[in-house]
Amino acid sequence: MRIVRFGLAGSERYGLVDDADIVRDASSIVGDETDFERVLDRLATARATDLPAVPDGERLGCPVARVGKVVCAGLNYSDHAAETNMPVPSEPVLFMKANTSVCGPNDDIRIPPGADKVDWEVELGVVIGKRTTRVSEADALDHVAGYAVVHDVSERAFQLEGTGQWLKGKSLDSFCPVGPWLVTRDEVGDPQDLAMYLEVNGKRMQDGSTRTMVFGVAFLVSYISRFMTLEPGDIIATGTPPGVGMGQRPPVYLKPADRVSLGIQGLGVQRQTVRLID
Template sequence: MKLLRYGPLGQEKPGIVDDNGDIRDLSGVVSDINGESLSNHLDKIKATDINSLPIVEGDVRYGACVGNVGKFLCVGLNYADHAAESGMPIPAEPEIFTKATSAICGPFDDVIQPKNSDKLDWEVELAIVIGKHTSYVSEEEAEDYIAGYCVCNDVSERTFQLEQGSQWDKGKGCDTFGPIGPWLVTSDEVKDPNNLSMWLEVNGKRFQNGNTKTMVFKPAFIVSYLSQYMSLQSGDVISTGTPPGVGLGQTPPLYLKPGDKIALSIEGLGEQSQTVVEYTQ
């Protein structure tokens, strides 16, 4: 299933994509696509005759594909070639950081360049969405705890991240730095999350062109690893790292500026696009 949330910011409704690519309104089945519905109502959604649901007409805003996210966790340097372009060693264990949940936005919403930002960067990433309470699970068990996957743009401000102290979170958690969606694709429709092609373009030029098969730590391992240190709850999002081709790795480095247009996609999970805009108060 391709689950989504649509409508104005703060007023999103649950939806599902039918076989013709139309959005069907799920409001009569669940109240939202969030932790509660993922843990308790996925079977109810699966049992619903999608073609009996109302079609959503006209152009609509896509919201973040998961609502009320409790934790937004990320894995850094999880592609060996990206670590190399960043001038950093491949970590022996997953490099974990967080993005503020207030960074989450829709897949086609504008990316706002923060005040005092001069090194705004892009990162296409596969994100895991947790489906049920997860604690101390093995790698073999971990896939049973994954509700599905989505596209994430791990927007980053490199000055904040790398030049102003040792905490990455400052450069990762600004407003609009976490577009997720357009859909949450349930695990049963993702044949092999360890072999998905992915790309990102800026102003029509392709900078990232990778595949999840080159990840150092695979999704099931990441879920198992994190569950040894914290419980994961339904609706939590884990972004799993980016392949090479980020702005930081260009020669010379290249960063986003207002007016730039970003497009990104992961095989089977849909496509996002954003325009960079200047912060205004």
């Protein structure tokens, strides 16, 4: 099952994507329901082709309404750690992105004044499907609703310079595009064998695979749930492969009018334009 939300920002409705990649309106099934666990239950009984088609060109939002929190694993690809000249961590490095950074998969990346080291990071997003506290690694995937592409946009000066707080460099509005859809766990197969890529202005910058994760999805869900309760609709961003702008020699960062395209095998493609805002 591929779950989407479509419509103007703040007024999105749930939908399903059928086998012909047509978005279908599921609002008759879920209505205004915001409890993500109940949304999943209701959509599981639907057949996408029985639902009305959504007109082409409708904006897609984040496939989860009201994301509670975005928990991220830093330096979780051994080859990415190497390009940043940082050691591979002995246990996961965790940080958060503010939920106000979450936006649709094709919304503009909006750069505010003073942000001149904006970087890209394609990541596998893990969407939690039920309340999760201190779950074992063996049972962790049973708590996963599905997976989505996450773009962990990062402002490196805000992240690493001055007081060096990662939260500041990760949480700007529009710095967490999610989607285009959420693919339920049963349709993804092994999350540790997914190809992923990112291009800037048509040039391939990242070309990797979830195979090179230091800590896999099941371990991350279990590990994070030791320190906080994960709620339905929470998202875990699991790290990025090499090829980020900071790792180029010399470093390369996003600038206004740049176009970014990124995708993960079976999870769809995002496309964003970089805009400077006042």
